[in-house]
Amino acid sequence: MLERYKTLREPGVKEIVIRKSRFIGHGRPVASEAEAVAFIEEIKKQHWNATHNCSAYIVGERDEFQKQSDDGEPSG
Structure with missing residues (x-):
């Protein structure tokens, strides 16, 4: 385990x-x-009418699980 x-x-x-x-x-x-x-699903339901629901997570002692979504947010 990490200290x-x-x-x-x-x-x-x-x-x-x-x-x-x-x-x-x-x-x-x-x-x-x-x-x-x-x-993330709980928050998306809470803000169902949002234009974009961007999300990200890092889970695990050594960041084994990582995911992000910009939900179609335009660049810039």
Whole structure:
């Protein structure tokens, strides 16, 4: 087991508005990839009318499981 690593201590939410666009970030510590996927689905249901639901996770002692999605967000 690793002696030190960075992770979230507790769930959190942060909202900002940039040029009339509203961005809401949700984070929560998880113990498995399945838990991460379930959390993302929970947030997508909560914000079902959002234009984009971007997501990402890294799970595992050595970052074994990683995934991100920009949900079709335009570049730039």
